[in-house]
Amino acid sequence: MKLSELQATLRALDASPTKSLGQNFLHDRNLAEWIVSRLELTSGERWLEIGPGLGSLTCIAQEHSKNGILIEKDDRLIGFLGTQFPSLQVVHGDACRFDTRELMAGGPIKIFGNLPYYVSSQIIFNFTAAFSPARVLLFTLQKELAERFASTPNCKDYGSPTVLIGRRWRVEILRTLPGSVFLPAPKVESSVVLMTPREAGEFPDCDDKRFCALVKLGFSQRRKQLGKLLEPLLPAWTHAAADLKIPTTARAEALTIRQWCELAAWTPQGPAIVSGIVGQDVHGETFDIVDDEDRIIGQTSRYEVHKQGLRHRAVHIFVLNESDELFLQKRSRWKDVCPLKWDSSAAGHVNAGQDYEPTALRELEEELGIKASVRSISKITPCEETGHEFVVLFEAHHSGPFDLPPSEIEYGEWFTLSQICEWTSRRPEDFAPGFLKCWDVWRRSRAKP
Numbered sequence: 001m002k003l004s005e006l007q008a009t010l011r012a013l014d015a016s017p018t019k020s021l022g023q024n025f026l027h028d029r030n031l032a033e034w035i036v037s038r039l040e041l042t043s044g045e046r047w048l049e050i051g052p053g054l055g056s057l058t059c060i061a062q063e064h065s066k067n068g069i070l071i072e073k074d075d076r077l078i079g080f081l082g083t084q085f086p087s088l089q090v091v092h093g094d095a096c097r098f099d100t101r102e103l104m105a106g107g108p109i110k111i112f113g114n115l116p117y118y119v120s121s122q123i124i125f126n127f128t129a130a131f132s133p134a135r136v137l138l139f140t141l142q143k144e145l146a147e148r149f150a151s152t153p154n155c156k157d158y159g160s161p162t163v164l165i166g167r168r169w170r171v172e173i174l175r176t177l178p179g180s181v182f183l184p185a186p187k188v189e190s191s192v193v194l195m196t197p198r199e200a201g202e203f204p205d206c207d208d209k210r211f212c213a214l215v216k217l218g219f220s221q222r223r224k225q226l227g228k229l230l231e232p233l234l235p236a237w238t239h240a241a242a243d244l245k246i247p248t249t250a251r252a253e254a255l256t257i258r259q260w261c262e263l264a265a266w267t268p269q270g271p272a273i274v275s276g277i278v279g280q281d282v283h284g285e286t287f288d289i290v291d292d293e294d295r296i297i298g299q300t301s302r303y304e305v306h307k308q309g310l311r312h313r314a315v316h317i318f319v320l321n322e323s324d325e326l327f328l329q330k331r332s333r334w335k336d337v338c339p340l341k342w343d344s345s346a347a348g349h350v351n352a353g354q355d356y357e358p359t360a361l362r363e364l365e366e367e368l369g370i371k372a373s374v375r376s377i378s379k380i381t382p383c384e385e386t387g388h389e390f391v392v393l394f395e396a397h398h399s400g401p402f403d404l405p406p407s408e409i410e411y412g413e414w415f416t417l418s419q420i421c422e423w424t425s426r427r428p429e430d431f432a433p434g435f436l437k438c439w440d441v442w443r444r445s446r447a448k449p
Helices: 003-013 029-037 058-064 075-084 100-106 117-127 143-149 160-166 208-218 237-243 257-265 302-308 356-368 417-426 433-447
Strands: 047-050 068-072 089-092 109-114 134-142 169-177 190-197 286-290 296-301 312-320 326-331 346-349 375-380 389-397 409-415
Touching: 003 075, 029 058, 047 058, 058 068, 058 075, 068 075, 075 089, 100 409, 100 417, 117 134, 117 143, 117 160, 134 143, 143 160, 143 169, 143 190, 160 169, 160 208, 160 257, 208 257, 286 302, 286 312, 296 302, 312 326, 312 356, 312 433, 326 417, 346 356, 356 389, 375 433, 389 433, 409 417, 417 433
Parallel strands: 047 068, 047 109, 068 089, 109 134, 312 389
Antiparallel strands: 134 190, 169 190, 286 296, 312 346, 326 409, 375 389
16 A cells, blocks of 8 residues: 555544554555565465554455454454455454464464554564464564564573563564654664474473573573572572583573573473473383273283273363363373374373272373362263273363473463364364363263253
8 A cells, every 4th residue: 555545545534543552554565565475375374464554464465365364453444444355354352462262273374463562572472372373473563672582692682582482483583674664654663573483392391381480580680690580490500500501600691592491391300301202101101901891801001002902091181260261281292192182181091900080180180280179071982082992081170370291281271162162163183082072072961951
């Protein structure tokens, strides 16, 4: 959209740019085409634009794919966008508060936008959550903020946002834009930033909560040495620093993202995860083998049970919070069965000589770090979906927080029941087959009077 067209449209809508919304409308058509080209959109591919304004980027994006979503906060522009782009979904809302869980059912998506300077960080953290389905994030940001996200150790711009975002996302500054390409022209330069997901395993696995807490604490006073700052969470700093070859006098800005991950995974006995090995002794763990009536007929190793497809026992636990949301875990990439699939809140095999309910209580402690009473919902007979397991499905109630072992769980999140219904319907391939079976049984149990 040319500058003259943009000004005429704003006059027609009686909608001059609002400073409180951080509105700066792009009016350079060539630049808009260049920005959208960085997305490499293909026909039918999903995309989402944050703050489309009058649609300078939107009109180009929809030429490549009409499978788009627009999130616009300014109520003066909603009607215009709906009329101008009838094939796109227009959401009237605040991108800072947008429920990104709603995107999961649609699968991978590319996200872009010219972000308001004053809330750029909030929006970025919202859309880069651990469970984000984003394949690409392409944002125009204030140059100063862009440099902060893309910074490297021992630079003044290197801080907690750099590390927190950089753990899961590669950040690249593609181009600097002068204020003259926007209306009104900001007094500072902008940068186009490309963010792409890091490969699984690029950095050592670690507990997400501990990682975030350490990083925030470490950067809370940049001039102080880490040994003093991290003492509440890492009293054995001297030993950790020696093991990880970090100078004991180091400050936060000196550590690479990898070192922050290693620090979060460190224990006095050594790192919690070494080279991606989760510590599962699949040959040493023993299960009861059962007949079609769930009577014990023998015992063998976990390895042989899975290798031969023998009947055995397992539990699944659905944990709900006060809002009746269900907690789902994404299985670790190191799991021998269904890695990186979404699964029940907690689940596990019944070891030899044990029973279902004690196993459910054990799994809640081992996988979520909680104690809670459980209620048996149903017993599911062995089938291909359950991996030839008798499964007893339990329900528990707890609102967290949880302590998720990274060797078992990639990450977890609460989801509304309607979100899970739509997600399982549209993308069953995202889930472990055993969960889908349990979900179907659980839903039917809830529907009974």
